[in-house]
Amino acid sequence: MAQPADGSAPDFVSQAADPVREHLATSTGLADFLAGAGTLTLDERRLIADQAKLMLDQNYVHLPLKTAMHAVNPVQRLRVLRGRLERQTETTKPPEWMFHAEMSEIFHSVRDLHTNYLLPDPYARKVAFLPFLVERYEDDQGEHFMVTHVAQGFSAPGFEPGVEITHWSGIPIAKAVDLNAARFAGSNTAARRSRGTQSLTVRPLVMHLPPFEEWVTVSYTDDSGTKRELRETWRIVENLPPFVKEQAPMGTTLAEGLDLDMDEANRAKVMLFAPQVVAQKKALEAGEAAPEVRAGEMATSMPGVFRAQEVRTSSGTFGYIRIFTFLERDVEGFVSEFVRLLGLMPDRGLILDVRDNGGGIIFNAEFALQTLTPRPITPEPTQFINSPLNLRICRKHQDELGAWVPSMEQAVEIGSTFSSAVPITPETRANAIGQQYFGPVVLITNARCYSATDIFAAGFQDHRIGPVLGTDENTGAGGANVWDHEHLVALLEDEPDTPYVPLPKGAGMRVAIRRTLRVGANSGTPVEDLGITPDVPYQMTRRDLLEGNADLFERAGQVLKGLTPHPVAITEATMTDGALRLKVKATNIDRLDVYVDQRPRNSVDLTDGQADITIPDASTAQSARVEGFADSRLVASRTARLG
Structure with a gap:
């Protein structure tokens, strides 16, 4: 498809789905977007570097682990950067993108998707996209990279779901994915490569600099075997807002475990490839009747959170619930809707799918576990790293954080690195409603599962709820509770000597503040960098990507067929x-x-x-x-x- 040379919206936008057409019409070309970027002063850059050093040195719970595992020293790198900034002037400072690139590289060096440098305006809340999605599968001939979704209204000769990508801007596609993966902070190889594939066409700019190339050249083979090329320009648009309430009690706000990059990418994919979810969400917010769901699906009050249906396999008919995110600040509403959907499922067995779920509120993840098992749930315990600043925060907020204070005070005498391990989730609430589903359950995971979803998958496995079927060799391995810089500012905002200073022009940072430990047979094992290894490994197939997970459901059905329901x-x-x-x-x-x-x-x-x-x-x-x-x-x- 020919792209407008003047940066105006491409032809496909005028034919986009109704719920998102007006939104996509505000998109701009990459060159036009970058023309308005770059307004940080030198003092603002110095402030950002100082606050980053404070957070990584005093708050970052995984610093000893990351230093040992990945041979990195982000605090020293920030000292070096700060020294260079001190010697620069307004006229000699390098371009702003170089400052952002170095800050991002320092944060990425710890390979922790909880611990991020968030770019300021105008990058924040924006996403760079191409109007199609590429996914990977394997067969006897090796790995393949295939177009699986195309935005409504976009067309090019022979370009449709099912075409195989061979080269990306002249680079063999597998190598291009590996080069892309090296830029991302996944905790393990599977996680980095998975994100390297996704970011070929969807990149949230809050976490990553815009692409350096204004367009890509995609070489592909169409269904007739004809080799073709497509040149497509990057577009920049404001992302959809989060599908959650903005306000929440402090306890809920401090219980967040979220991969922000994955959450942003998922909303961008909804905007481009699942506009019916946007329509359902708008109707519910307006108090109107929601549009018809797709054939076979069950209506839900949280379409951005759940999808539910029955799936028929050669092993029988089973329930299926996809949890797209745990980022719902109405915790009672989340659990109630999950319980309601469980009540609609056949009791012969349930396929629970959390692939690509970047996490959210830890309470949601751990409260949901009790509904699937007769055994009492033990929430994962968490630890702070012992530092004077963390102790100061916990002392000030005794109601939410007082349980960690005694061990942190004792650390002065015994020199322990971490506080005692205390659950974030109250054990009484994690067992308040008990088992609600009585058939066998299989959990499907992949390498894009992260944070609260890692916690959910670990709890599922540690409490022996059922087998974990993984489409990658492990989950994303995000074992922590995450706080952002704004929360840290607010926690000490009424103290005159607080070390936290608000960041300029919408810049932000996030840090893993409390690390999580597993329970049961894996008691004491950290989730970070290790993740959850599936009980049943599985490789996605071409049929899965084109026919709604058909082979994956068959495999899950085979697993469930061998298990016994106990209603x-x-x-x-x-x-x-x-x-x-x-x-x-x-x-x-x-x-x-x-x-x-x-x-x-x-x-x-x-x-x-x-x-x-x-x-x-x-x-x-x-x-x-x-x-x-x-x-x-x-x-x-x-x-x-x-x-």
Whole structure:
């Protein structure tokens, strides 16, 4: 498709989907965008470097690990940069993009997608894009890079989903992906390469400088075998706003675990390739009837968060829930909608898919786990690095952070590197509603899972909820709670000697503040850099990318077919003469233990899958719980609220 030479919107924008056409019409060419960039003064650059050194030196929990694993010293690099800035003048300072490039390189050196330098205006909130998406798959001939989505209205000869990319601006595509991957901060090879593929066509500018090239030349082979080339210019547009409420209690704000780059990229992909989600979101916000969902999908009040449907495989029909993000600040709303969707799923088995989920609010991830298992959930414990500044913050905010203070004060005497390990998520709330789904569950992950999603996948595996099926050899390995610079400023804003100073012109920084540790059989193992290794490895196929994960669902169905559901239901709970009578139906369960107000009151063997149980002296009971066992193994738990 020929591109306008004057920087005006390309032809495809006028044919874009209705929900995003007006938005995409505001896009500009790369050259026009860059003409208005670059307004930081030398003093502003010095301030940014000073604040970066403060955060990495005093707040960054992974600094010892990253220094050892990757042989880097970001604090010393900032000292060197700060020395150069001191010798520069307004007339001798280098171009601004060079300052941003060095700051980004220093932060990227620790290979931590929680710890970022965020570019100032006009880069913030913008995304650079090409109107198509490239994804990778493998077969007997090796790896392939294929176009999987094309923005509505865009066309070029033979260019459609399914065409194979051979070269990228003259570079063999596999090598181009590797070169691109080297620019990103993924904690492991799989994560970096996955992001190297995605960023071929979608780059959030809050995290990365704009492309150096104004256009790319894409060499591809169409369905007839004809070799073709496409020259396409980069466009810059404001990204969609986050699909979340802006305001949240401090405790929720401080419980964030998010890969911001992935979150920004996912919203850009929704804008370009899933405009129906934008339409659903706008309708819900306006109080209007939401547009029809796609065939087979179930309506949800959070279309940017969940997708739910049934999938038919040769192994049977199973439920499917995709969780796109845990970044929903209405925690109760998130959990309630997840529980509602679980209630619509067939009980034969559930495919739970968190691929490409960059995380969000840690509470959402850890509260959701209880709904899938009869076992009590132990939230992941977290640790601060011991520093005078972290101790000062925790002392000031005792309500949210007081649990870490005693060990941090003790560190002065014993010289420990980290504080004691304390969960962010309250254990009582992580077990408040209990199991809601009673079929087997398989979890699908990939290398773009990060942060709160790593925490969710680790908890899923550590609590033995079900097998993890991974399309990459591990997850993104983001094991931390992240705070941004604005939060740190706010935490000490009323103290006259606070070391934190607001950053100029929309610049920002984020830092991993508390590291997470696994529980259960993996107790004490950090998530950072290690990630979660799947129980069932899987390679995506061409059919997966073009036919809605068809082979992936087949494989997940095979896994679920070999597992046994254990449904249990309290069909009746009545009170007569002070006695509580429970009628229970259960399948594949041979024993029921009964608890009233958390106290054990009875245990019965099942022969025909039904039980009629009477508990005397229970007139004041508030809850009853039945736990189901198969071969002496706890397999199900159902709670009834009384009164």
